[in-house]
Amino acid sequence: MRVIPLFVVLGGWLSMPAFAAEADLMMQRLADAEKKQSYQGTFVYERNGSFSSHAVWQLVDGQQSRERLLQLDGPAAEVVILNGKIQCATEDMASQVREATPWRQHQLEPEALSKWYSFQVIGESRVAGRPTVALAVRPRDQHRYGFELHLDRETSLPLKSLLLDESGQLLERFQFTHFTPGSVEPADVEGGADCEPVSLAVEQKELTSTKWRSDWLPDGFQLIDSDVRPSPASKEPVTWLSYSDGIARVSVFIEPLDGAVVEDARSQMGPTVAVSKRISTAGGDVMVTVIGEIPLGTAERIALSMRAGADQASQ
Incomplete structure (x- = not known):
């Protein structure tokens, strides 16, 4: 799931080793969580002062993961993804999709990321009626942005994420308004009549040699x-x-x-x-x-x- 933040300043509390260890553990749970759990919900997405709302379903069955994203306002648009590869999309969505959908993020590797970002538990919160742990992901230099993640206590999935620029200004918000783990039916992740097959070169391949x-x-x-x-x-x-x-x-x-x-x-x-x-x-x-x-x-x-x-x- 794409991640994004708004930092909460808690002074010396952040430097305590116990909370640093908990932050590392939460990041590892997040990295492990997304591809292993079924869920459904609705979320809002804010970017550049504009809001949109969406419904999402994910069904995990063994090694297979199938997802469906449906835009709830504005032009009707949806996309269906099977094991990370786009299967179908409506015309408006097909013009936007690439190797990954804009609301997702590739697999996290917390140990490698810790070289470029620090992880800090900054408190507890409540999102979509569910208890969450607030986690700051702060860059170690000025060349990347930071995040604040609110991870669901039960599933470790991000129910809210905020992206901040180098001066702490909010750039992007993703936030569930309703979230239910489990209980997703196969019919929930089937595309509608307007969801047309999309052919994209998303399979793994060797890098094309360039000069x-x-x-x-x-x-x-x-x-x-x-x-x-x-x-x-x-x-x-x-x-x-x-x-x-x-x-x-x-x-x-x-x-x-x-x-x-x-x-x-x-x-x-x-x-x-x-x-x-x-x-x-x-x-x-x-x-x-x-x-x-x-x-x-x-x-x-x-x-x-x-x-x-x-x-x-x-x-």
């Missing part, structure tokens, strides 16, 4: 995927590189300009930033665009670090 690499990445970020595809507009080859630290994810797109006149740009909508930089190379100018949920300064530094040549250096 581009980054000379600098924040500690912990590694290359997790890459590809080269023709641009829909110019048909020129566009290089795509994807990096992650285990929570945050960044995409880099590199497109030849062929003499086109374009300006550098930077923008931010909620937690998502987009930075475009014109870079000169021996083969001509290219436009490097970095998109991800990281601070603007970090995105700009990554864009300016892109180089043509050797394979991606290990971090």
Whole structure:
């Protein structure tokens, strides 16, 4: 489940070893919980001042996990996912889905993440009528955002998550308004009549070899995927590189300009930033665009670090 936070300051209480140990335990329970439990509920999603509401069902049967997400307001939209792969989606949703849906997060690895984030229990709360433990996930540097998670006492699943920028401002909110573990029927996770099959290349594959690499990445970020595809507009080859630290994810797109006149740009909508930089190379100018949920300064530094040549250096 995608994670997101609003920090509660409790002073010296946070430094007590017993609570640090409990935080590590809660993170491990969260990492283990999601793929093993059936549940259903409704949640609200807030981003850039806009709200939407959704219903979700997950049915776990042995090694198989099937999920259905249904948008409850605005244009009707739904998606059905089987073992992490999208099976069907309505037309509006199909244009948005990629290798993972925007409301989910890839498998957590708490031991690795502890190098880049600190975990701290900050108290107890109540979400959707259920007792929860509030957990702060704080970055150890200025190159990534922090989270506050409210984990269900019974299931360890996140019933509320908040994403904060480097100054502590709320960027994104995910919060259940109703949550019921267990008791999900097969019919609950079947797509409706408008849910059309979606063909996406989500299976595991070797990284596509590219001539581009980054000379600098924040500690912990590694290359997790890459590809080269023709641009829909110019048909020129566009290089795509994807990096992650285990929570945050960044995409880099590199497109030849062929003499086109374009300006550098930077923008931010909620937690998502987009930075475009014109870079000169021996083969001509290219436009490097970095998109991800990281601070603007970090995105700009990554864009300016892109180089043509050797394979991606290990971090």
